[in-house]
Amino acid sequence: QITLRESGPTLVKPTQTLTLTCSFSGFSLITRGVGVGWIRQPPGKGLEWIALIHWDDDKRYSPSLKSRLTITKDTSKNQVVLTLTNMDPVDTATYYCAHTDLAVAGTGFDYWGQGTLVTVSS
């Protein structure tokens, strides 16, 4: 059974760096075709893709956020960590991590965490 859970601060101040951890179980990030992505959703708005890391450590970033993002994986801990620098109130959103497997769901995210709401405010 695949599960993912996001953890991190619920409140950050403007200009601070956000660090979120996705802890997962039920799959391995060394399996060919598997990836973990981050997607966010501002309150009442649509989905925005942020970053994606693949089994082979290939990393992809949203062009609009690339300069502020880092995604890493720790396969021994079954975790993926996202950092987003220079936080701004417009970054207030629910942040989701999600699983993808090319062999099972193509380029879709088939398992999602429950999401964590991050508010940016002084």
Added chain:
Amino acid sequence: EIVLTQSPGTLSLSPGERATLSCRASQSVSASYLVWYQQKPGQAPRLLIYGASSRATGIPDRFSGSGSGTDFTLTISRLEPEDFAVYYCQQYGSSLTFGPGTKVDI
């Protein structure tokens, strides 16, 4: 970056009716990379369709996807009460983008 446009923004229908949702891309998208999700209030998105037309595990056959190039469609053949939600399309070419969503309400 490929921009996805979804129409209509809101679709008002009744249970039992057919829903047809459109997703149009600003440039051609490989059908292999076109995905649809359903999202209900307070919940994470749920994968419905991948590869433009393949249903994800556990998705009822009233959901179907079609299309190619720049035009893709999600069809719900007979709306059930639990289908009233927001639907997003997503593509993953050189980058990954979501459409703005279509709300299906009663």
